[in-house]
Amino acid sequence: MSEVSVTKDATPVADALVVLNNVNKHFGALHVLQDIDLTIARGEVVVVIGPSGSGKSTLCRTINRLETTDSGTISIDGKPLPQEGRELARLRADVGMVFQSFNLFAHKTVLENVTLGQVKVRKTDRKTAETKARSLLDRVGVGAQADKYPAQLSGGQQQRVAIARALAMDPKVMLFDEPTSALDPEMINEVLEVMRQLAADGMTMVVVTHEMGFARSAANRVVFMADGKIVEEARPDQFFANPRSDRAKDFLSKILHH
Ligand SMILES: Nc1ncnc2c1ncn2[C@@H]1O[C@H](COP(=O)(O)OP(=O)(O)O)[C@@H](O)[C@H]1O
């Protein structure tokens, strides 16, 4: 995986799954994504880091079309992102997303949270969907909580349910936007451990995180963003040992020595 080469002119990468080509986005006068070229190979784990406000969340949100773009193209598995309707719902299922806030349905049980999308979007029959939901809940270590409501679970448990819910759709790629930032410290590892396992199982993942230990141990590539641009990208060992840009050096000195 580590020898997958990504070039600025978007030369095809072997087995590319997510391809962003010259993507630009503005929020009013703010040029929040600037000429973004990023190709993610099947099975690759990309960790995106950078200062607050650099466009990391917006980047994730454009990949499942929670945000539109102004120019450039994004494709998943060779197909451009659909604009609307049923195709868009399917895209959102293919691109699983886990947010900082857990975003579970508060008035549905844990089991229902992980069953619902399978029935509605994937048209799986309820019994099959529930069986799969239980097996995924076991896999992320919260099988015993299946009949509870989200508010009855700890933050770490809720986030693992959110991961199971996304996985239930058999996504092609999983996006994680600071999945542990809202958690109490003692719950961070139980979520990172589930993500590490997922990475080891071959899931294609884009992970925005400040957890540098995770980046070192699980990422194939680190992408460093600042001011709406990809400033630098490298293998984690190279990036942490020898960041090339001043922006990255400055950022790392702030987060590694506080
Ligand atoms: N919906 C929005 N409307 C206007 N500005 C936004 C919106 N979402 C984000 N921004 C701005 O875009 C910039 C990048 O935001 P974001 O992608 O959330 O950065 P990050 O996730 O790296 O902290 C920030 O300056 C933010 O204030």
Ligand SMILES: [Mg+2]
């Ligand atoms: Mg963000």
